[in-house]
Amino acid sequence: MKNQMYKAGSQANEDIDVYLDRNQNKSVLRFITCGSVGDGKSTLVGRLLYESKMLFQDQLTQLEEDSKKLGTRGQDIDFALLVDGLSAQRDQGITIDVTYHFFATQKRRFIVADTPGHEQYTRNMITGASTAQLAVIVIDACKGVLEQSRRHIYLCHLLGIRNIVLAVNKMDLIGYDQSVFEAIVSDYTEFATIVGISEHIAIPISGFRGDNIVACSDSMAWYTGLPLLAHLEALELEHRSGMPQDFCMPVQWINSPHSGFRGFSGRIASGTIEPGDEVRILPSARTSKVDRIVTFDGDLNKASAGQSITLTLNEEVDCSRGQIITAAAPPLEVADQFEITLIWMDEKALLPGRSYYLKIGTQMVSASLAEPKYQVNVNTLGHTATKTLELNEIGVTTLTTERPIPFAPFAKNRTLGGFILIDKMTNATVGAGLIKFALRRAQNIHWQPTDVTRDHRAQLKKQKAIVLWMTGLSGSGKSTIANAVELKLTQINRHTFLLDGDNVRHGLNKDLGFTEADRIENIRRVGEVAKLMTDAGLIVITAFISPFKSEREMVRNMMEDGEFIEVFIDAPLSAVEKRDVKGLYAKARAGQLANFTGIDSPYEAPENPEIRIDTTQTTIDEAAQIIFEAILKFGN
């Protein structure tokens, strides 16, 4: 190996200003390498790092020593050690992850996301692919296009990577045989066409021998295309956010150092902007004009996609974090129901109906998912029926957001069409989604305003509408206490309605069982009914086990501030199980009753209920009195 060229660096004699200028103006290409152990992916990445002359002498010496000691290449340099050597240190007890490598050539700078190939690492691959502009799919020429390669190709395309390079590696091991290469390419082309990839680039290489990496290989004169590195250097880049289009910037932060300055800070997702341009704030749809484009380095007279800036507007308009400043015309679509492709990333399976946080752009809203329409078999692209999605599974489903959001289909704009889902309790990122299209345009379903308002209705009854939400284990006394409270309220002429768990399951919810998903839907419907009743001005008392915090929070969020009063009927499991009024605990213990709260299904106790009744210290009458007095304090 010709080490001397790395020692001195080819820039040694170059004018430093020219060097800096060129380095600064290099474009950046982010790409992902897909493949698995044995495909020679690490050797290929190591070779790229080596060829780009980014290694210092001490690293090089180390590599040569390690190659002799640990390498699998005899006396030759084992390039894989450059990548795997790092991995060995990295992997001490930590899950295999996306690793990033950095190198540069005379023309371009590269950030490589190196991801593991196996199906159980789909989550990691998706993460690496989300910021990549190009994917190198490494194929072992001895093995051809495997099921795994198909999955990589599908996922890269799904994540919007338009440039896919098939690197057919280990050509040296098959005698640089053109016909083998062409058979692999034809196999790939057939699959890629089904996926929807129109441009097919395939390069026969040997990461180990260096064939077609930097220079065209003498061993494969039949190949007339560019070597890999030259292809990576020559590729024309689009902005990471997608195709060029109208101006759009999610507002990240309100910049207000003093009363005389109110700026909107964000990163431009698409398009360009100039002072004087008319803009629209979404979702409010108010319009205004750009006054200044403010930066630390002075005002700009134009800014474009990818830049982090601060805008000031001519007119004072209401605009906060999460909203979007966009070109006044044509406006972005706004909707609250979507067909989406969903990639599930959590060990706990998707729960249809559960309320998750959705983060899209800079806004966070509550959202829920329907049962998947189908799951995609990522190896065959076939569709299979399913009721949920487990870790690493991909499906198509309906997403409903709690309020309308501005969006663009993912295929058009990654920033406005890609989102993550966050578990409200654990705060984990549990899913990634791509908006396909809106199912229901928000502007088509107007809220019908009525002349008699909910306030009128409550005033007529001389009361304040509230929801008294009792939660607790089965047999804790919710229904009995609720009944006693309602009695007290009617005695002072309050208009009430008691929604009881058992009763509702006889009618409205008789189609629901006791699985986690059905329990969520049960509570959602009760929440909606309770909301209608508060609109009618009633004091609503509910008695449901309602075991999950998420759903109780969901109902709380449906109501106006101060209308939802959570009452925790706190009874220890041992006590209710001993009483076992309905004989249900005995059945559950005997295994005759599945998903029973407290036995084989969890109860998540409220952390800060408005009222807590300790049933070990309080009689039914005392409990009813405590709650009754509290209701009077809450404005009745």
Add this chain to the structure above:
Amino acid sequence: MTQMAPSQNNLSELESDAIEIMREVVSEAKNPVMLYSVGKTSAVMLHLAKKAFFPSSPPFPLMHVDTTWEFQEIYKLRDKAAQDAGMELIIHQNSEAMEIGINPFEHGVLHTEIWKAEELKQAPDNYGFDATFDGARRNDVTSRVSDRILSFRSAQHRLASRAQRPELWSLYNARIAAGESIRVFPLANWTELDIWQYIYIERIDVVPLYFAALRPTVERDGMLLMVDDERFPLEQGEIPVMRSIRFRTLGCYPLTGALESEAATLIEVIQEMFLTTTSERQGRAIGN
């Protein structure tokens, strides 16, 4: 001053990335802080913070973990830089280490461990910080290649490896439970050349120790150490020699090795950097 927007290139993209990350974290965290070591990466990170929130001052304090064994030049630049940025400067000294009287001459590795590791635990507890900006780069030390931009720590300050979150696009999920905290690496994708080049283009003030000058030195275990103040215990027969040296990294002065160099200006340093044949961390007795 009005100017044309620069076309998106290498450094401007890295700059916009870092600004976006800082603004997201400031919006979602309750009580962020920026670690400020006064070194070259810290200088760049502070500069980016000024840009991210201009015309406001960065809405968080700077925190310098002061081992009391820093180079004297560090202290000089530190106070000025914080003042120029209009930011509060918290100087955190490890009370436990101070009490034991731990020092780098006698305790070597232990000194660094206690200071640098304990800082991460004491600081969040003492000040209630829930997000800490940290200038670490993915390609600085090999163990960082897979670090995420946002790294989550449990309430016991452990790196909660199972709780690390996938980072898609630039959608950062900074939601945490009470007591948990986040390390944020806005410069994750910068290389050492990027740092130097950005300092050059943006004319950022850095500690003069990065530039060669005649300084009193002694040679120990193959490492050149600078005799920075009278606390440096000279061994018998050891006489400091004036040498033209500079530093690639700055840790505690008794543990940080210098390079013999004539590169006295930024441009000369950059030029020398790319003739250099050792990687950055070699100059430090102890990686941290």
